[in-house]
Every structure is written in structure tokens, then in C-alpha cells.
Amino acid sequence: MEAARARLTGPHTGKKPDGYVITDWDNDPRSGLIWPSVAGWGTLYAMIQWEAGNYDELRDQFVRDPLGLTPSPNDTTATEHRPPSPGMQCWTKSWGIFVDPAVPLAVRATHDDSVAREIVLAEFKLVIHEAA
Numbered sequence: 419m420e421a422a423r424a425r426l427t428g429p430h431t432g433k434k435p436d437g438y439v440i441t442d443w444d445n446d447p448r449s450g451l452i453w454p455s456v457a458g459w460g461t462l463y464a465m466i467q468w469e470a471g472n473y474d475e476l477r478d479q480f481v482r483d484p485l486g487l488t489p490s491p492n493d494t495t496a497t498e499h500r501p502p503s504p505g506m507q508c509w510t511k512s513w514g515i516f517v518d519p520a521v522p523l524a525v526r527a528t529h530d531d532s533v534a535r536e537i538v539l540a541e542f543k544l545v546i547h548e549a550a
Contacts (some may be wrong), residue, residue, distance in 0.1 A: 462543070466508070468536070476529050477527065479526050480525055
């Protein structure tokens with residue numbers, strides 16, 4: 419598919435396709451969702467940076483409808499289990515997936531440290547190549 423047909427979605431608007439309006443970006447679980455603008459083949463990108471900790475394993479995955487907002491099944495893809503590196507934990511990932519405007523997407527990250535840990539910085543992006 420030609421690059422000119424690819425488009426970046428506009429996920430950071432306050433009003434979502436289901437009519438919900440996000441007013442508290444720091445505390446609303448929906449603020450981390452991307453609602454695809456069109457159906458098509460999508461490429462998901464994530465960048466996650468955890469603070470240093472006493473981890474044995476870090477996990478991440480892409481998730482369709484993680485909050486159960488639609489009738490679509492909640493499923494995951496591109497699940498990875500990572501051993502820690504010294505210091506801050508930083509990684510990126512990408513994955514191809516068919517996307518639908520009716521199904522929101524998210525990236526989920528977890529750890530197995532014995533105490534809560536902060537994600538210092540995270541980015542989640544979607545590029546869609548529209549279906550013909």
C-alpha cells in the first residue's frame with residue numbers, strides 16, 4: 419500500500435466515538451485508549467519507561483477493548499515477557515493488527531516487583547493503512 423494512504427489517528431481528543439467525554443486525563447482509564455479513525459491494517463507502536471526497581475520480569479501487550487466498552491471480545495496480542503536490565507527499564511515495540519473504529523485499543527504493561535512502581539514515560543501510537 420502506498421505511504422500516502424497511511425494516516426495517523428487523532429486519539430487525543432476529549433470526545434470519544436462512543437460519545438464519552440474525557441475531562442480528567444490523569445485519572446480517567448479511557449484516556450489511554452486509541453479509537454481507530456477508520457478500519458484497516460494498523461501498526462501499533464509503544465514506548466514505555468519504568469523507574470528502576472527490583473523486577474524479575476516485566477510484561478507488555480497490546481489489547482483490544484481492555485475496559486469492555488464494546489461487544490467485541492477483549493483479546494491481547496504481541497505479549498512479551500522481559501528480563502530487567504540494570505537501572506531504568508526502557509523499551510519500544512511495534513505490531514501489525516487489523517483495526518476497527520468500533521473497538522478501542524490499548525497497551526498494557528505490568529511488573530512483578532513487590533511494591534508499586536511508576537511508569538516514567540509512555541507513548542502509544544497507531545498508523546492505519548485504510549482497507550480498500
